[in-house]
Amino acid sequence: MAELASTAANADDALPPQPSRLRAFWSAFAENRGAVAGLAVVLLIALLALTADWVAPYAPDEQFRDAVRAAPMWVEGGTARFVLGTDSLGRDMLSRLIHGARVSLFIGLAVMGVSFVIGILLGLACVALRGAGGQVVDVVITRLMDLIMAVPSLVLAILVVAVLGPSLANTIIAVTLVTLPRYVRLVRASALSELGKDYVIAARVAGAGRVRLLLATVLPNCLSPLIVQAALGVSDAILEAAALGFLGLGAQPPTAEWGTMLADAREFIRSDPWLVTLPGLAILITVVSINLAGDGLRDALDPKMRRS
16 A cells, blocks of 8 residues: 555656646737737837827827927938927827827726626626516516617717717717627526526535526636627727727817827828828737737637647
């Protein structure tokens, strides 16, 4: 017996140490180099947004009447005083882009957070009331989500803002309404697929109540697709908000928001193309980086998507 115990102990010592869950997640995420690059860019943009008051060379609404529509420093006539030039009112483009990152990321995170919470509550409500004589609740919520998804997202957002009035807060409300059905349908479908599994049946037999069963047992196993959707939803919200800002229905001047900056500069697209190019590039780089990071997150959370 002593020899068997010694052999078992030696065998256990010979096994390689198992990596922690966080390290395993990062290892799977790092397999996608595009995702790592996207995450690095997103973190850089977030850092600039958080430190905008200290990093930006000027205030976003400070005007320099002696340098209206000044060229960037690499263009003939440009100076290092305004690295990316100035807009039609003499405001520094670099400072407005940095402060615009704060506004755009705030919109994306606010929309994602509200949609995430409300989507979970409505999706679980559909599942919880299906067998409790509340079938009508499930039907009403799902048909309402279908109705919202049947309307083009930008058209619906324009309609909501037109009713409520153009402002930053109403932009968040409109974009949240547009993106909400994705979370509701995802939670509902994921929860329904989990209800028939053995661990849920065992929890129900053990006496778990309906609310506890859904929140403590089912919901944690539905979070992986929700987290991926939330990551990708931030970029969708930034695009929707930029589109509303471009149409004059989003954040109002003098707020430094990338879509609003595009709208202000569109009349100078031929004479001063950098005024349109710079905020457009900011939107493009941010959205692509978030999508790349979201793809890596999906691969890391779903073993079926991991690269061999």
